[in-house]
Amino acid sequence: MTPPILELVAASKTFRIRNIFGGEKSVAALQQVSLKLDEGRALAIVGESGSGKSTLGRAATGLFPLSSGQVLFRGRDIATIRGRKARLKHRRAVQMIFQDPFSALNPAHTVRHHLERPLRLHHGLSGVALGERVAGIVAEAELDPNHTLDKYPHELSGGQRQRVNLARVLAVGAELVVADEPTSMLDVSIRRSMLELIARLKTQRGLSLLYITHDIATAHYIAEETAVMFGGRIVEWGPSREVIARPAHPYTKVLLSAVPNASERLDGDSAAAAAFAVEVARVRGMAKEEIGQWTEVSPGHYAAV
Numbered sequence: 152m153t154p155p156i157l158e159l160v161a162a163s164k165t166f167r168i169r170n171i172f173g174g175e176k177s178v179a180a181l182q183q184v185s186l187k188l189d190e191g192r193a194l195a196i197v198g199e200s201g202s203g204k205s206t207l208g209r210a211a212t213g214l215f216p217l218s219s220g221q222v223l224f225r226g227r228d229i230a231t232i233r234g235r236k237a238r239l240k241h242r243r244a245v246q247m248i249f250q251d252p253f254s255a256l257n258p259a260h261t262v263r264h265h266l267e268r269p270l271r272l273h274h275g276l277s278g279v280a281l282g283e284r285v286a287g288i289v290a291e292a293e294l295d296p297n298h299t300l301d302k303y304p305h306e307l308s309g310g311q312r313q314r315v316n317l318a319r320v321l322a323v324g325a326e327l328v329v330a331d332e333p334t335s336m337l338d339v340s341i342r343r344s345m346l347e348l349i350a351r352l353k354t355q356r357g358l359s360l361l362y363i364t365h366d367i368a369t370a371h372y373i374a375e376e377t378a379v380m381f382g383g384r385i386v387e388w389g390p391s392r393e394v395i396a397r398p399a400h401p402y403t404k405v406l407l408s409a410v411p412n413a414s415e416r417l418d419g420d421s422a423a424a425a426a427f428a429v430e431v432a433r434v435r436g437m438a439k440e441e442i443g444q445w446t447e448v449s450p451g452h453y454a455a456v
């Protein structure tokens with residue numbers, strides 16, 4: 152049987168933070184998280200700010216060592232990947248897209264450079280073949296080559312920059328993409344089209360996606376399945392539409408009920424954010440120290456209740 156493209160086995164990460172008086176505090180950002188993602192599928196990781204979503208995403212790419220547990224890529228523990236060649240191969244196969252579309256682009260280089268470089272280095276392309284591949288990738292990312300290829304990142308809109316990031320990920324030859332809030336810094340008017348583009352690329356390219364978002368209500372645009380994070384743990388998991396329609400964990404219910412406007416961030420100053428904070432505090436008060444018993448509430452839909 153083919154192993155999942157990504158598997159986390161009881162993954163935990165504790166950060167130690169030093170305060171200005173020299174004291175130390177531990178933050179358990181990820182606690183015993185286990186999950187599986189099959190090739191060509193997408194899993195949304197949803198939760199409020201600070202619930203551990205980004206830590207999970209970064210752990211999945213191997214950006215830092217875990218405190219305990221394992222991350223397996225195609226069945227292999229990524230902590231055991233040795234040698235420059237093997238490490239580079241893994242780094243190419245697993246790519247991140249960040250919230251800030253500027254962060255992964257080099258301001259000193261044009262879009263053409265960003266796309267040609269990986270195609271030259273990793274795929275050995277040059278000349279006509281290189282030009283054709285760049286044109287193909289630009290078209291896939293729905294960018295107008297005449298108005299983007301010779302531009303620098305600062306000359307593009309936020310939406311165009313995020314499309315360039317997507318195109319770069321395609322040029323590198325990613326197999327698993329960890330997209331960390333890829334639309335939250337974009338104009339509300341273009342978020343939907345960006346999500347649709349990611350969903351389309353996933354289908355056409357057979358990409359596997361870990362889609363990190365605070366926005367539980369729109370996770371189903373991209374992800375067949377949704378996992379809900381609360382306090383560094385996964386508390387509910389199932390088919391995205393099922394989790395939205397029949398949330399079982401108290402935290403998932405709060406997350407859904409407190410989002411009248413699905414595109415709103417829950418850590419802002421709005422009335423919805425304030426209401427959410429009150430409700431979350433209530434749930435947190437109810438939450439037991441230890442995670443509840445995992446229950447299959449409907450086929451394939453599990454909750455720690």
Ligand SMILES: Nc1ncnc2c1ncn2[C@@H]1O[C@H](COP(=O)(O)OP(=O)(O)OP(=O)(O)O)[C@@H](O)[C@H]1O
Pocket residue numbers: 166167168178179180198199200201202203204205206207365
């Ligand atoms: N490098 C780090 N050093 C210390 N603490 C960290 C680090 N990264 C994350 N944390 C802490 O771990 C917890 C989880 O953070 P994380 O960024 O994973 O949450 P998140 O759900 O992605 O939130 P956001 O949506 O705000 O990014 C937080 O308490 C955060 O302060």
